[in-house]
Amino acid sequence: MKKIYIDPGHGGNSVGASYNGRSEQDDTLRLCLKIKELLSSQEEVEVMLSRETDTNPELETRAREANSWGADYFCSIHRNAFLPNKAAGAEIWCYSKIALGGETYSKAQRILELLCNATGFINRGVKLGAPSYTDYAVNRLTNMSSALLEVGFIDSDTDNDIFDSMFEKIAESIAMGLMEAVGLEYKVSVIVGDVDGDGKVTASDARSILRASVGLEEVPVETGDINADGKITAEDARGALRIATGLEE
Numbered sequence: 001m002k003k004i005y006i007d008p009g010h011g012g013n014s015v016g017a018s019y020n021g022r023s024e025q026d027d028t029l030r031l032c033l034k035i036k037e038l039l040s041s042q043e044e045v046e047v048m049l050s051r052e053t054d055t056n057p058e059l060e061t062r063a064r065e066a067n068s069w070g071a072d073y074f075c076s077i078h079r080n081a082f083l084p085n086k087a088a089g090a091e092i093w094c095y096s097k098i099a100l101g102g103e104t105y106s107k108a109q110r111i112l113e114l115l116c117n118a119t120g121f122i123n124r125g126v127k128l129g130a131p132s133y134t135d136y137a138v139n140r141l142t143n144m145s146s147a148l149l150e151v152g153f154i155d156s157d158t159d160n161d162i163f164d165s166m167f168e169k170i171a172e173s174i175a176m177g178l179m180e181a182v183g184l185e186y187k188v189s190v191i192v193g194d195v196d197g198d199g200k201v202t203a204s205d206a207r208s209i210l211r212a213s214v215g216l217e218e219v220p221v222e223t224g225d226i227n228a229d230g231k232i233t234a235e236d237a238r239g240a241l242r243i244a245t246g247l248e249e
């Protein structure tokens, strides 16, 4: 069993950065709860969050808890800030004393790459230390591989658009990166009939399956083959439509 410790930045009396009515502490908590939910369906992994509500544990407490729990990977999640709409993109910070290109560095790089590729966040790269001091406390005080991920700028309208419109993708890509960081593969759960991957079976999926049955569209058999006879036919389209309209499970 691998252990992933996720730290939603700020909380309680530490609001973090804020912009136009949104605050870092809320964005990080909402995102981390979603990541935890996604990871809870994965095998061979346990997840612990430093907070699951609007509280502000001391940074030392967060690090100590991860250490004593024996976490295999620690990831703190934040949102960046600069000047309104003057900077955009995601970046990830590692402990200043790690080797460039070493294990911790590569894991951080991969998490960031998966996130940016899936969402269109500008990739601002892996950075060592902290912006204006030696190290983030959570990187300095944890004794396992760790990183602090800045999921876009909270004072960038572009980044906030991505954050809100691609929330699920953001959570999923980070969950994938965290699984890789502990040497596991993230298994995407497939809903049979959900061809477009939006999490539900709709008339549009039925239409895609019908098109696939006559060769007008490519649909993977594992999602389109409703009656599990090994091929995609008009019958499957009919089944998808029945699921979409609630006539069938």
Ligand SMILES: [Zn+2]
Pocket (backbone or CB within 6 Å): 009, 010, 016, 017, 024, 078, 079
């Ligand atoms: Zn922060």
